[in-house]
Structure formats: structure tokens, C-alpha cells
Amino acid sequence: MTKKEKELISIPITVNVPYRFAAGKYMTKFLMELKNNGKILAIKCPKCGRVQLPPRVVCAQCHVKNDEWVELSHEGTLVAFTIMYLPLTDPTTGKPHKPPFVYGSVRLDGATSVLDHLVNIEPTMDKVWVGMRCKVVLRPQKDRIGDLSDIRCLEPLPGQKKPRG
């Protein structure tokens, strides 16, 4: 069987396809405020009051137009995390993130939604936990380019200890 299999060939092919995505009105405003003023803007639904991130035109739950812009705090709480031991490729750069590294979901104060991002912290279990307080670290203003990578990472707020148990 193995021998027979060796007679069959497979052909390696790489597909490299460039795309160009329109950000739309709301995402453009979000990215421009982030780039120019270091602000993180969310959008609030007039009906259910959920403060949604990233900002989108329509509330999926209420089917109404979201029209109230809300500036979020740069601090929030970690609601889920992982320590990644695999060299995951960053699809936006084509380069692997160097393992091990921590990433997680943070709910910024004032937001209903969460933001997934890298957490700049030593990748050990006693340094990271659900409930940890974090802050957002932005690129220095002169280096910002107007996409989500202007948020470089999350960082734990100082003076915290992992709760026991």
C-alpha cells in the first residue's frame, strides 16, 4: 500500500491574493479617533443601551440605528485569556507571534463588548487570571497608522496579585 502510494504525486501550490477592504463610516471614525487623538470610541444603542465595540451602524439585537458615540476608558477587566504555546502566524503580517505569549479578552470600562488582544505579561499562570485589571497600550502618536494595530497590547495595572483559590 505504502509503495503504491509513493507512485502518486501531489503538487504544491501557493495562492497569494491581495485584498483592499473599505472600513465604512463608523470604523473609519473609530480608527481616525484612535490614530489622531488616542481615543477609543464605542457606539451605544438607543434602545437596549449596549455600548458596542467595534462601532457598527445597526444594533443586531434591536434592529435600530446606533447613533450615540461613547468614549471608553483605557482600562478594563480581563474576562478570558490563554497562554499560547504555538507559533501562531499573524495573518495581518505573515509573521508568527513568538510563543509562549498571552492573549485575552478585555471588557473596557463602560463597554458591553470585549476586545481581544495580546497581553504584555510574563506567560505564567500566577501572573494572569480572569478578573485581572488591564489597560490599553497605544503606539506613540507619531507611529500610528490608522488600523487596529495602533492598539499595541494590553498591560496589567500595577499593584495587583492573583486571588488565591
Added chain:
Amino acid sequence: MKRNVAIIGGGQTYHAARRHDVNQVEMTNEAIRRALDDAQMRIDEIDAVLVSNMEFFEGTHMTDCWMADGSGAYGKPGIKITTGGTVGATTVCVGAHYVASGLFDNVLCVAFEKQEEGDTGAILSSVAHPLWGRSLAGAAVGYFAMMGSSYMAAWGAKEEHSAMVAVKARQNARKNKYAHLKLDITIEDALNSRMLAWPIRMLDMCPASNGACAMILADEKTAKDRCKKPVWIRAMETAHNEQFELDWRDVKTKRPIFSKVCASRIYKKLGVSDPAKYFDVFEVYEPATWAELVWYEDLGLCKPGEGFKLIEKGMTNIDGPIPVNPSGGVLSTNCIGASAMLRVWEAALQIRGDAGGHQVPKDVNRALTTAYGGTNWAVMTALSKTLD
């Protein structure tokens, strides 16, 4: 449904990490031939052909077009379906709608994936929004790791509980001749397997499989005329989630997320008040161990936060009172495009009593299957042995 619909035949390939001996069409055709044999039908008798897989996983779009020879679709009506991980179940759903509507008396549903031919991680990264969160996309493992960390923090479950799910799946798979990972493992083996993304270890995760599944659906008259053991599709449900939201990892959420909405709607249709008693077997879509525990809760097999106690007590074992994934599930075999159809087909085999080594040791009259995929949506299918 306007007309009753039955599963009158089905088949699957053996599943493996390597299928270098066949190309995509040849591999898929193996399942189709088994389904036709099982239904004792010839391809000429098939009214319509539906083909499904994950978009672009094998580097081609319009796989229905490239596959028309091997799928038997040449000259027949039919469409290609792609709904992510749910696609195999969606295809059964669409096939059932075709038959229930009266458009066709029988439909061949085909699902396949040849994961080894593409880069699953790279293609999955395109599931993420291009401008939001894509830098960390690219593997389901990170998503399920966060689900695990959130589940443990919320309910006090331990890594041992996910290990119990890992062991149950692979021990069940050993009884299933078609399964991919037939591993004779213990809880210690699972806990000592390589850490991929805390708390997910190697044995907490599904494999990348090659394989296919095919099923033939028919109306009541055809089913009763031609099939000794028709399995009836009694209800189907699909529910979407909200893009960008915490969704399945937010295990304490009170919001109506896809899995719970889908379950409550299908239970309402069938008049189910206690699903653990109503259904005799479950086949759920669990790409990672933690997902199975969350399914227990979202399906109402136990209270929120008690899923890990079900596995601890052995309730969901193959010989337990609520058997879940006697086939070994997605944790043992994940040819993604076919995985959700395999849930339905495996449930049908249980109802027919034809599951062989992994047949649950009790009467099976009703079964429920789930599918999960894409940006968090669910498809559920309820099957029964009789029409009452």
C-alpha cells in the same frame, strides 16, 4: 413540515490525517457509493445533489463544479452550500427542505473535507473580520482556550474535567471503525499531553482529518417503499449569533446566544420539557473538550455551571443515562465540512441500531444533533425512529 422526510441511506469514509492515495473527488465518492449501497439506489435514481465543504480549505471555490463527476451531480439540480463548521448539518437541512416542500422525492447530500491539502489555520483566519481582531485569528485552539479559562473561572471546573471528555471521546472512537483518533488513553495521558494554549492540551483538541459523509433523504412514500429502517427528521433549527460579541466564551451570559436559542426553539417545536429524558442519544459538535461541557448546559441536560459534574459522574458515557457522542465525536474525527453531517448520520445509525461497536446499549428512539461553526452559529437536527 409539509411532507415528512426520512434518511433512507448514508455512508462515510474511513477518516485519517493522510489520504494521499485519493484526490478530493475520489475520496468523496467513497462515501457517496457507500450511501447509495446503503439505500440500495443507483445514482440515476437521485433527483438532486447538494455538495458542501469549508470555503477554500482545499484551494478551490465552487467545489460542486469540480466534483460533478464524482458526486453524480452532472445534469441534475442541486447547489453548493458553505456555512462553515455547520455546513454538513445545513446541507441536510436544505435537503430536507427540498424534499419536504415537494420539489424532489429524494436528495443526495454530500459533505467532505481534505484538510491535508490546505492550511486550515491560514484559511480560518479569514473568518475573522479583516479590520478587527484578525491579527490573533488563525486557529480555533485560542478561542476554545479562552472558553476553557472562562469556564473554569466561572464554575470552578478543573483541567481534570476536560481530560475526562478527552478520554471519553477517544475511548468511544476505539469502538467506531471509521473514527480517526482511536486512542487508548487515560486521564493522566490527557493531563500530561503537550500544552497548546492553556488550558487546552493536545488531547483536548480535535485532529485535522480527511474524510467525507453522504446521506440520502426521501419523502415518506419513497422511504416506506424502499427503506427497511427509515430515520425521520422531525425538526431542524438554525440560530445565528451577533458578530464581534463574546458569545460562547461568556459562559455566564444571560443574553440569548445562538446555542441556547437554537435548543429552546427546537424543543418548543417538539414539545420537549426534559431533553435528557426525551432524547436517547446526543451527537454534539465539540471541536474541543470544553465545548462539550458547554453544550451539556446550553442543551439543558443539566443546570448552568454543572456540565462538568455530568462528565464527572459518567452520565454521558456510552452506557450512561445521557450518552453524548458515542461515535467519538469531532474530538476524534474532524473533517470539518463533513463533521456536522457525521453527527446526523451517526445519530441515524444509533436509531437504526446499526452503529456497530459504538451502538449505545439501550433502545434508541430519538436523537438530537448539534453543529457549530463560522462566527458562532448553530444548527440542530432532531431524529426519530417512528413518526408518532
